[in-house]
Amino acid sequence: MRKTGWKVTAVAVLLAASIGLNMKSDLFSVFASASERGGTIDQLEEELASQFQSRSEHFTLQYKGDKHKLSDGLQNTINLALAQDDYTAYILDSYLYTIRSWGNLSTIKLEARYRETTEQTAVVDEIVTKAIAQIITPGMNEHQKVKAIHDWIIEKLQYDETLKHYTAYDALTTGTAVCQGYSLLAYKMLKAVGIPVLIAEGKVKTGDHAWNMVQLNGDWYHLDLTWDDPIVKQAGTETQAASTISYNYYLKTDDEIHVDHQWVKTYPTANHSYSEELKKLESTDSAKASVYEKLKTAIGLQWTEPEHTVASLVELEQDIREAVMEQQTSMHFRYLHGSQLAADLTAAFKAAHVSVRYSARYEPYSNDGSMLVQIQLDYQ
Template sequence: MKKWLLSGVAVLMLSPTTAYAQNATIDTVETSHKSAYNVMSSSKVTAWDTLIDEVAQQMNNFSTEIKVTYSGSMADFNKNIMLALEKAQKQATYASGHLENVAITSDSKGNVTFEVKYLTNQTQEATVQKKVDQVLKTIIKPSMTSFQKVKAVNDYIVSNATYGANTKASPHSAYALLMEGQAVCQGYALLAYKMLEQAGIETQYVVGYVNGGESHAWNMVKLDGKWYHLDTTWNDPLPNRIGASSYDYFLVTDAQLKKDHSWIASDYPVATSTAYNYMQNVHFAYQINNMLYFSNTADNDKLYKLDLATAKKTKVIDNRALYITGVGDNLYYSDYSNGGYLTKLNLKTLKTGVLVKQSVSDLMIRDNHLIYKVNAKEQKLKID
């Protein structure tokens, strides 16, 4: 669920740990053992741990029919099947976050079939994997710190996503966000999970509530042995505003997040470190090397800079700057101390100049042009 969203589609929020294990029922029937759905689906196992691993592996492959023959102890058979599904979901976090429904059938010979329906499919996930590989090669470098990797993933998602459900694919899927540029919180959090995990960041997919009880999903990440919350959905303002990414929900503590989020704390790690609190109040950020130029919401949106190496914040000019972008030594922004006029700032001389005497928004650089909007109509200006 998106911050400030007052109404919208019902969000299907699925826990990767217990959502189906708690609600699924087992039909015990006498069946013949049918042919495998794929190369993994007719496995024979003698221990529950092996069965769990097998189901998790096939869920990770987005198999829709998982067949396993269990030949171990039959004591508490049905109960153990439910527990096995719950534990398999914990192992297959990304896949189980996409689960829509699971039906289980079994017989007295230990033949178990899991009929699984996902919010995505194998073809879409192959596309997701290919795209994620391409994106990570672009935004992640071997020399990056864990902080820099998390920031790169956050920035990519926020910059390329719009919150909404007007998609051909399920808006709750990572595929919709990555390939159609739009999704709800579940899609944001699942894509973040996949990208962060592949980038080598230990992460968790979190389900909880916001806005007085609306289902919501976000992530937790582990940096230098400590856990933090990361909500990419709420770092992307609503309504969608180009260049309006924020870091108010970036590497925050339990205490900070509990101001407007709730979750079952015992299901997740504790997050108490305030090491990255300097990222608070940073909006419309534009980065040059290790310096982040931003609109400081703690000081009436004045233009500041943040040295990411030292965590020091310094005011650049005493003007309200929104929709910040830049090229080389020049920043471009909407000067809300001067009618929202399109303004250019030279970072070496700190001299400013008005380029357009109209209120502008949604600034970006494209093909050596400064793109902006006046009264929601796109305009462009060639950059000298």
């Protein structure tokens, strides 16, 4: 089972031309006056963003202008306000608004509910600050920071099979969360170290899902921490893999993640291979070449290189023959045709005409259909 758990924000909208809901008398009120600059809608957007980000539950705004333009465009203005901060957008549980108009003056009253309080977010900020002080060291570049945060979150959290924990606060205080909690916590931590980050939402085979997008050196990548926190099958059940970190969904392009992720909004294009980026950095930044080499090996990108890849049955047979001639005791490589691996191994050893026993272990590499293979050779 692939882990999901993204819960779509519920939106309740009520429009009224001349009447509205009765609200509490202590509602916050701002008059967004029209000006010669024509900034009324922009002012509404900024004030909405400010109120949402401060977790206001009841507030009132005023608009001076065409009431039809307001009623037709308010939903889009709210969406733009929420888009200013993904953390706010994805802890907003629901909202309800009314519009009451007299001539060209309209009053907008809005009620909002949040999944995380300001006090809970303060706890998140405190824990994040302490964690970053522990895992981010002086001299780390952005690439190292992303990996450190990715690994810390996966080691810290387990997927919430009860589907009840949706926030970063839930994640940090219970140790469990669904995909939304993973994404919110990653957003907080990456933002805290100055790395541009977004929360993406979409669909996977098992339902709605959320993950992150990260920008490094001007290029955007997909980053799905939830699916990099593996679940393994034991005794007919699926459980969290202990102390295991995967990088199958680490800094992927649109094409790479599109295999099993579909998104429902427009996001920055991610078309730059992270493997190629590390190769470029390794060759152009000689002072830190060893850093990039170590990073490449740690996340398993060395298996994408030709010298570690076996692309066909014929090539597999040749590699087996060479290994036996050199009396190697093991082979480790990525086989591109993962679905054919078992049959191809049998065929390759038979065709190689070698007198050796072997045992093989293999597991899927990334989500591209290839397999990471380890073969032990026994000459007795």
